[in-house]
Every structure is written in C-alpha cells, then in structure tokens.
Amino acid sequence: MRDLAFRVAVALLVVFVVVALIGPYFMEHDPLRGSLRARLDPPAWLPGGTWDYPLGTDRLGRDILSRIVSGARISLAVCALVIAIAGTVGTVVGTFSGYMGGMTDRVIMRVVDLALSFPVILLALLLGAISGPSFANIVIVISLVLWSQYARMARGETLRVKNEDYVDLARTSGLGHARIISRHILPNIAPSLIVVATLQVGVVIVLEASLSFLGVGVPPPNPSWGSMVSEGRSYVVTAWWVAMFPGLAILFVVMAVNIVGDHLTDRLNPALRGRGGA
Amino acid sequence: MPAKLILIRLVEAFFALLLMSLVVFLLSRITGDPVALLLGDNATEADKVAMIRELGLDQSLAAQYWHFLANALQGDFGRSVAAGREPALDLVLSRLPASLSLAAVALASTMLVGIVLGVLAAVTHGTAADVGIRLIALIGQSVPSFWLGIVLIYLVAVQWGLLPTSGYGGPAHYVLPAATLGLFTLAAITRLVRASMLDALGSEYVKLARIKGISEAAVIWRHALSNSLIPVVTFMGTFFATMITGAVVVETVFAWPGIGRLAYESILSRDFPVIQAVVLVITALFILANLLVDFLYLAIDPRMREKG
Numbered sequence: 001m002r003d004l005a006f007r008v009a010v011a012l013l014v015v016f017v018v019v020a021l022i023g024p025y026f027m028e029h030d031p032l033r034g035s036l037r038a039r040l041d042p043p044a045w046l047p048g049g050t051w052d053y054p055l056g057t058d059r060l061g062r063d064i065l066s067r068i069v070s071g072a073r074i075s076l077a078v079c080a081l082v083i084a085i086a087g088t089v090g091t092v093v094g095t096f097s098g099y100m101g102g103m104t105d106r107v108i109m110r111v112v113d114l115a116l117s118f119p120v121i122l123l124a125l126l127l128g129a130i131s132g133p134s135f136a137n138i139v140i141v142i143s144l145v146l147w148s149q150y151a152r153m154a155r156g157e158t159l160r161v162k163n164e165d166y167v168d169l170a171r172t173s174g175l176g177h178a179r180i181i182s183r184h185i186l187p188n189i190a191p192s193l194i195v196v197a198t199l200q201v202g203v204v205i206v207l208e209a210s211l212s213f214l215g216v217g218v219p220p221p222n223p224s225w226g227s228m229v230s231e232g233r234s235y236v237v238t239a240w241w242v243a244m245f246p247g248l249a250i251l252f253v254v255m256a257v258n259i260v261g262d263h264l265t266d267r268l269n270p271a272l273r274g275r276g277g278a
Numbered sequence: 279m280p281a282k283l284i285l286i287r288l289v290e291a292f293f294a295l296l297l298m299s300l301v302v303f304l305l306s307r308i309t310g311d312p313v314a315l316l317l318g319d320n321a322t323e324a325d326k327v328a329m330i331r332e333l334g335l336d337q338s339l340a341a342q343y344w345h346f347l348a349n350a351l352q353g354d355f356g357r358s359v360a361a362g363r364e365p366a367l368d369l370v371l372s373r374l375p376a377s378l379s380l381a382a383v384a385l386a387s388t389m390l391v392g393i394v395l396g397v398l399a400a401v402t403h404g405t406a407a408d409v410g411i412r413l414i415a416l417i418g419q420s421v422p423s424f425w426l427g428i429v430l431i432y433l434v435a436v437q438w439g440l441l442p443t444s445g446y447g448g449p450a451h452y453v454l455p456a457a458t459l460g461l462f463t464l465a466a467i468t469r470l471v472r473a474s475m476l477d478a479l480g481s482e483y484v485k486l487a488r489i490k491g492i493s494e495a496a497v498i499w500r501h502a503l504s505n506s507l508i509p510v511v512t513f514m515g516t517f518f519a520t521m522i523t524g525a526v527v528v529e530t531v532f533a534w535p536g537i538g539r540l541a542y543e544s545i546l547s548r549d550f551p552v553i554q555a556v557v558l559v560i561t562a563l564f565i566l567a568n569l570l571v572d573f574l575y576l577a578i579d580p581r582m583r584e585k586g
Contacts, residue, residue: 114294119523119560122541126557129545130305206422210527213424214542229425233531236432243432247425254420 090150098158128216377536396471418465
C-alpha cells in the first residue's frame with residue numbers, strides 16, 4: 001500500500017518534470033495569446049466545450065491546458081533555483097556553525113532561530129512588494145525565507161557526526177578544516193539534507209503560488225499557477241474551471257512531493273518520523 | 279532554576295523584537311520615496327522640504343531609527359497614508375479582534391478534531407479507516423489555502439447556499455474561513471497524535487494498565503493520550519505561527535477584516551506606517567505565543583525544570 005502510493009507519487013513527479021521541460025513545445029495554443037471568440041469556454045466534456053480547448057479557456061480566451069503546462073515550467077524553475085540557492089547557503093552556514101561550535105555557533109543559531117520564527121508569508125510579501133514582482137525577485141525572496149531550515153538541519157547533523165571517530169582520525173592525520181568538512185562531514189549529512197530539500201519542494205510550490213496569487217509573485221501575463229487561480233477567482237460562479245484546474249495541478253504535485261518526502265524520511269532517518277512538512 | 283530560564287527567554291524575546299523593528303525600519307527606508315508618495319505630483323519644492331523636515335528624513339539613519347523606536351514604544355507609528363489618516367496602531371488594534379477570534383476558533387476546533395482523528399487512526403492502525411484519515415492529513419498538508427478557500431466558497435456557499443460566502447459576522451461566517459485556516463494544522467496535529475499514540479500504545483505503562491484490567495477506552499483516552507499530547511503542546515507555537523501566516527491569505531480570500539488582510543492591503547498600497555505597526559504587532563504576537571509555550575512546557579514537564 002505504502003509502496004504503491006510511493007510509486008504513483010514518483011510517477012506523477014516524473015510526469016510533472018517532463019511536462020515542465022518539453023510540454024510547452026507540444027501545445028497547440030500560445031499560453032499568452034487568447035482568442036476573443038473563445039472567452040470563458042467550458043471544458044470539453046461540458047455543453048458548449050470543444051476538444052480544441054480540453055480544459056476550457058479563461059477570460060481572455062487563452063487555453064487553460066497550455067497555461068497549466070507553461071505554469072509547470074515556472075514552478076519547476078522556481079523550485080530548482082530556490083533549493084539550489086537556499087540549500088547551498090543554509091548548508092554552508094549550518095555546517096560552519098556546527099563545526100566551529102562555541103560563541104560563533106551560538107550567535108549564528110540565534111540569527112537562524114530568528115529567521116525561523118518570523119511569519120514566512122509576511123516577510124515574503126514585504127520583500128516582494130518592495131522589490132516588485134519579477135521572476136528573479138520571487139526566487140530571491142523565497143530563498144531568503146527558507147535558507148534557515150537547511151541551516152538548522154545542517155548544524156544539527158554536523159554536531160552529530162563531528163565527534164565520530166572518522167572525523168577525529170581525519171583531524172589527527174592533519175587534514176585542514178575545509179577538507180574535513182567537504183570530505184568527511186558533508187557526505188554524511190547529505191541524506192538528511194536531501195529529505196529537507198524534498199519536503200521543501202512542496203513548500204516552495206505553495207509559497208510561490210500564494211505570492212503570485214497575492215500579486216507579488218511572478219508577474220502577469222506569465223501563467224503561474226497561483227496567478228491563474230487569482231484570475232479565476234472573480235469568475236468562480238460563472239466559470240469555475242478557470243480557478244479549479246491550476247489549483248488541482250498544485251494539489252497533485254504537492255501531494256506527490258509530500259508522499260515521496262515522507263517515504264524518504266522514513267527510509268533515511270527514522271528518528272524524524274512524523275515531523276516533516278511544517 | 280526556572281527563574282533564570284524565564285529571564286533568559288524574556289531577554290531573548292526582547293532582542294528578537296528589537297532586531298525585527300530594525301529590519302522593518304530599514305526595509306521601509308530603502309524602498310521608494312515616501313515624500314513623493316505622500317504629496318503626489320503637484321507638490322512644490324517647498325512642500326517637499328517641509329515634508330522631509332516633518333518626517334525627519336533630513337537626519338541620519340541612526341537618528342531616524344532612534345526616533346522611530348522611541349515613538350513606537352509609546353504606541354506612535356505615525357498615521358496611515360490612506361484616506362482618513364488614522365493613527366497606524368489604532369488601525370491595527372481595531373482589526374485585531376477579528377483575527378484573534380478567527381485564529382482561536384480555528385485552533386480550538388483544529389485541536390479537537392485533530393486529536394480525535396489522530397487517536398482513531400492509531401487505534402485502527404492499518405485498516406481502511408487509518409488509510410482514510412491519513413489521506414485527509416496528506417491532502418490537508420498539500421492543498422494551497424487560497425485555492426481551498428475559493429473552492430469552499432464556490433461549493434458550500436454559492437452552489438449549496440449553506441453558508442455566507444465571505445465577510446465578518448455571526449457564527450456562520452466563521453465556518454469556512456476557520457476550516458480553510460485550520461486544515462493544514464489539522465493535518466499536522468493528526469499526524470503528530472497518530473505517531474505518538476502508536477508509540478504510547480506499544481509502551482510498558484499501557485501494557486501494565488491493560489493487565490490491571492482497566493477498560494480499553496480508559497487506556498486509550500486517559501493513559502495513552504495524556505502522554506501523546508506533549509508533542510502537540512511543543513508545536514503549539516508553530517501552529518499559532520501557521521495560523522497568523524495563513525491569515526494573510528485566508529482573510530484576503532474571505533474579505534475578513536483582520537490584521538492579515540490589513541497587512542496585505544498596506545503592503546500593496548505601500549502604507550509604511552501601517553506596515554511597520556502591523557508587522558511588529560504580528561511579530562510580538564508570535565514571540566508571545568512562543569514564550570507561553572515555553573512556560574507551559576516548563577510547567578508540564580518536570581524534567582525541563584531541573585535543567586538550566
């Protein structure tokens with residue numbers, strides 16, 4: 001049962017990545033250009049719908065399916081960049097802090113705690129409003145908000161391994177600090193960091209969508225899933241499909257990510273069971 | 279020595295708030311030109327100079343921060359730039375009851391339902407009921423709240439006509455926003471309680487209670503559950519944080535007149551006095567909640583008292 005869910009989730013994520021990478025080349029319609037004769041057309045299976053627009057069209061007559069496919073690319077790009085940036089910064093800071101110990105560690109961890117205790121959306125909204133909506137800004141904003149989680153995990157894991165015999169041995173054999181960290185500590189804390197990274201994919205997707213929904217994320221007319229839901233909000237009574245389908249796309253991808261994340265947590269680090277996701 | 283521990287926590291909380299005030303101050307200074315924003319396009323050069331002096335923008339950044347801090351401590355964040363020019367803090371405080379009542383309703387109902395679901399899932403471990411509850415928890419942790427809110431408005435309020443679509447009012451107005459706000463936390467509590475109940479049900483003291491012939495209901499709801507609730511208490515601060523964070527989105531979707539929506543509106547209209555007030559009030563709430571959880575934790579777990 002668990003394995004089945006895991007396999008389905010992995011398959012879904014593979015589909016998501018493939019669609020994001022090559023999907024846009026197979027779409028018949030331009031996600032940015034609409035047809036004025038096809039405004040707010042319903043999905044194909046409803047009366048008035050055609051297979052020309054399988055999931056219907058929005059208020060400008062743009063094909064919703066094409067926009068969701070393009071939106072997948074935006075989501076994937078934001079995720080990849082945020083995890084690369086926040087993961088690198090957080091890992092470097094956390095590992096350094098844990099390795100140094102003492103006063104350095106205490107000061108750095110106070111900063112990390114502070115970053116962790118601030119309302120995430122509020123900070124992102126503030127930074128987003130100040131820097132203005134753009135793709136680069138949303139990546140920076142989300143990274144700025146999320147690096148602390150990696151730092152926390154990397155520091156805890158570094159503390160765990162830094163007094164192991166093999167690290168002591170490396171130290172007595174005269175290796176430099178940088179060498180010890182990169183050769184002996186990082187490889188041993190990598191599994192836990194991968195789990196954090198996986199669980200964060202869901203957080204990043206929801207955060208990006210929420211900020212785009214609030215109007216400080218990826219700017220229109222780019223089809224971010226969040227801004228698509230936001231546009232559909234005004235038409236929910238007459239044209240529910242505009243808001244419904246992009247939201248379902250977010251739900252399915254994030255569910256798949258969470259299933260995979262839980263599975264990896266259980267497998268790599270049983271002590272963390274049940275704590276993931278926040 | 280709990281007194282020392284409490285003191286350390288209070289000092290830490292003070293510095294956290296101070297640092298946040300600095301961040302908010304700097305963020306609002308590096309952006310845009312408040313003078314141009316306040317005066318509009320028709321202002322003369324003399325108007326600008328007067329305004330700059332009135333706002334204290336001709337002084338050094340450090341002096342400006344000191345003034346900001348001194349005024350903020352007296353509850354003076356300046357006036358909203360929006361129509362009416364209300365004092366910023368009054369505006370925030372007038373919106374606070376709506377947010378706090380919504381968060382309280384959401385947190386209370388979430389705790390109740392989450393604990394019951396978590397216990398049921400643990401007791402029926404491995405059956406269809408367990409799988410069903412875990413599926414609910416999975417959806418709860420994955421669904422974006424802005425979309426859930428819209429779907430609930432469409433289905434429950436518009437299609438079925440059961441509840442009001444949005445706005446602030448009687449108990450019926452609370453149902454949809456509270457459900458939207460609470461679902462993520464509900465999922466988290468369900469998972470936590472399920473995991474710790476599974477541990478507890480396999481433990482020695484539960485076996486002992488069973489051997490002593492205590493009824494199964496008492497074993498589950500009294501002996502096993504009381505120990506499984508400690509992790510829930512530990513995470514209370516996080517849950518409250520989730521509610522406050524979620525309020526920005528949920529209050530916007532449901533047109534709920536709370537501080538979350540005020541934060542959103544003031545940020546979009548770059549109403550900096552209000553932004554500063556609302557961000558600091560939310561941060562203070564946050565820190566206060568975490569302090570309370572720390573103290574609660576000291577009170578219920580004797581092991582913590584002997585440390586430090």
